[in-house]
Amino acid sequence: MQKSLFRWIAVLSGCAGLLAGVATAAESTYPDRPITLLIPYPPGGSADMLGRPLSAALQERLGQPVVLEYKPGAGGSIATAQLARAKPDGHTVLMVLAAHAINPSLYKSLPYDTRKDFAPVSLAATLPMLVAAPLSTPANNIPELIAYARKNPGKLTFASAGPGNTSHLSAEMFKKATGIDMLHVPYKGSGPAVVALLAGEVSLMFDSISTSLPQVQAGKLKALAVTGDTRSPLLPDVPTVQESGVPGFVVNGWYGILAPAGTPPAIVDKLSQAIAESLREPALQQQLIGYGYAPVGSTPEAFGQLIDSELRRWSQAVQDSGASVQ
Secondary structure, three states: OHHHHHHHHHHHHHHHHHHHHHHHHHHHHOOOOOEEEEEOOOOOOHHHHHHHHHHHHHHHHHOOOEEEEEOOOHHHHHHHHHHHHOOOOOOEEEEEEOHHHHHHHHEOOOOOOOOOOEEEEEEEEEEEEEEEEEOOOOOOOHHHHHHHHHHOOOOOEEEEOOOOOHHHHHHHHHHHHHOOOOEEEEOOOHHHHHHHHHOOOOOEEEEEHHHHHHHHHOOOEEEEEEOOOOOOOOOOOOOEOOOOOOOOOOOEEEEEEEEEOOOOHHHHHHHHHHHHHHHOOHHHHHHHHHHOOEEOOOOHHHHHHHHHHHHHHHHHHHHHHOOOEO
């Protein structure tokens, strides 16, 4: 009886060793086929502007094609749900934005667990927002905007790309920080919102710097401030909101890469290192900085910590705004 038990233990140990060997072999040859990078928004947006050059750099570094697959809808949750169902082998990954940390508070239910179903890989880049306004808006900077709002309560309007979007919640956070009143005017996406801004239908918008900057440079919009912790090198004469008399107000958009939960740590680390090394390439850095991004390339642990802190921060913003999506 005892000998039989020992034989079974030996067999099980052998099987475990064999499986470990297979896993180690798979990790050492990763990637052995094309990698799919899911993009949760349509082509042409800020995620695409980062995803395209980053995927090309990763392809050179990893020796396999990195194919962008666009899965827009539901604030990014459609693509995120697809990643949660993907095989955890590092060949399907997802670019997430700040909306990833907003959605758990915005939607009544999601088909995944924001933290348990994913393995953070790397924070790729951050991107400040730009407080942009039509030329007709009676304020040229943040102090003038605040003063006008206090003298004319309810007259200022702000556009957003939709309820619960970062463009909406950033403005709601600004309202809370300054004690002013502004009316929210939501649009179906950043494109229509910027069109409304250009037409003077709204007073201002907290928009991604990558999409509003060309309009500012063309003289069609004016830049009141940027929301990062430092000035943008693309607009060195435009102050931050903090500098403009709103202490502690910093809102950055961010872009990171997730893999499915259960992806072997060795594969996560290899991909994370490839992203960091790609983002340190001078040519790619220069290209992304020219779009307004600040390239990062973090460790998986640091990205996980950022997600946790952003979940707390945006939960409060959603609660304060009263935004919700069925």
